Amino acid sequence: MPNRTLGRGSAALEVSALGLGCMGISEFYGTVDESVGERTVAAALDAGITMLDTADVYGPFRNEELVGRVVAKRRGNVVLATKCGLRHTDSGFQIDGTPEYVKKAAEGSLRRLGVDHIDLYYQHRPDPKVPIEDTVGAMAELVAEGKVRHVGLSEPGPGTLARAHATHPITAIQTEWSLWSRDIEDEVLPVARERGIGVVAYCPLGRGFLTGAFRSVDHLEASDLRRVHPRFQGENLARNLVLLETLEEIAGARGATTAQIALAWLLARGEDVVPIFGTTRAEHLRQNLEASHLVLSAEELRQIDERIPPGSAAGPRTGPGAAHMETPEKVH
Incomplete structure (x- = not known):
């Protein structure tokens, strides 16, 4: 597994070119046996992945x-990334970027992870009620205390990202980015690259859609949020299946899976990009990792952009069942 560097200077962090997103092991995409999840995480580490992505809200806890x-027994080879900023309440999730909560959440994450420091600590969503300088200032204090090594933001707006980086060096942003979700490219990506901030792309396989594994939500569990996600419904789904067929044609010509092409496309967007995919199947894990060595030609990249251009996916990328998890920050 090749490595990549997120951030630069004192904020630089070396990680594997592909990371494992662990959210789906515990929540949102149906039921997964925890022993299966543990084996998946262990297999990812054995295969060369060093970056694991989690959050206190997943599960929860x-x-x-x-x-x-x-x-627990291989800490030295793992880059642990987790998040704070979403509180569990009786009425659902609440964004909380107050310095007091940030510090309290960090202590809880350290305890649950069983470690003395977090390698990359994200604010899960910017809090419009709290100045980003206050939130990142608290995260900077955690760095000074040795409890956090690097600071990140998930789904920030471009203005918020610039202000945050001026407060304390930001190593990476985490945002949804894939062949069917390219919003980042317009405003956020230029700000990140101007400041040398890395990009961790979550949902790089379109919540599993770009793998071609299913063409309807009928077989998904009742608790799977894709059952109500706009892009998996009715006319939107029909139009998105046409995009999938295009991707299948491109992948077939290369002798690769659609997932491998989707991941390789993201890796080709720049050396500062690290996709994190989720899976609980060993076969899919092995196949996805092969994308780290799949180099798409300039002609293949041109063809992909021409046939699957930005904005071609039908339906919004946010779903009513998980707006707290998916809605990008609107405050610039």
């Missing part, structure tokens, strides 16, 4: 505990 159990 169970995902960090699961990841912590796996890395």
Whole structure:
């Protein structure tokens, strides 16, 4: 597995070119046996992945505990990324970027992960009620205390990102980015690259759609949020299946899977890009990792951009069942 560097200077962090997103092991995409999840995380580490992505909100809390159990005896080879900023309340999730909560959340994550420091600590969503300088200032204090090594933001607006980086060096942003979600390219990506901030792309396989594994939501569990996601419904789904067929044609010509092409396309967007995919199947894990050595030609990249251009996916990328997880920050 080749490595890549997120951030630069004092904020630089070396990670594997592909990371494992652990969210789906514990929540949102149906039921997964925790022993299967543990084996998946261990297999990813064995295969050369060094970056594991989790959050206190996944589970809730169970995902960090699961990841912590796996890395307990191999901490030195793992870059642990987790997040704060979403509180569990009786009425659902609430964004909280107050310095007090940031510090309290970090202590909880350290305890559940069973570690003395977090390698990359993200604010899960910017809090419009709290100046980003206050939130990142608290994260900077955690760095000074040795409890956090690097600071990140998930789904920031471009103005917020610039202000955050002026407060403390930001190593990476995490945002949805894939062949069917390219919003980042217009405003956020230029700000990140101007400042040397890396990009961790979550949902690089379009919540599994770009793998071609399913063409309807009928077989998904009732708890799977894709059942109500706009891009998996009715006319939107029909139009998106046409895009999938195009991707299947491109992948077939290369002798690769659609997932490998989708991941390789993201890797080709720049050396500062690290996609994190989720899976619980060993076969899919092995196949996806092969994308780190799949180099798309200039002609293949041109063809992909021409046939699957920005904005071609039908339906918004946010779903009603997980707006708290998916809605990008609107405050610039």
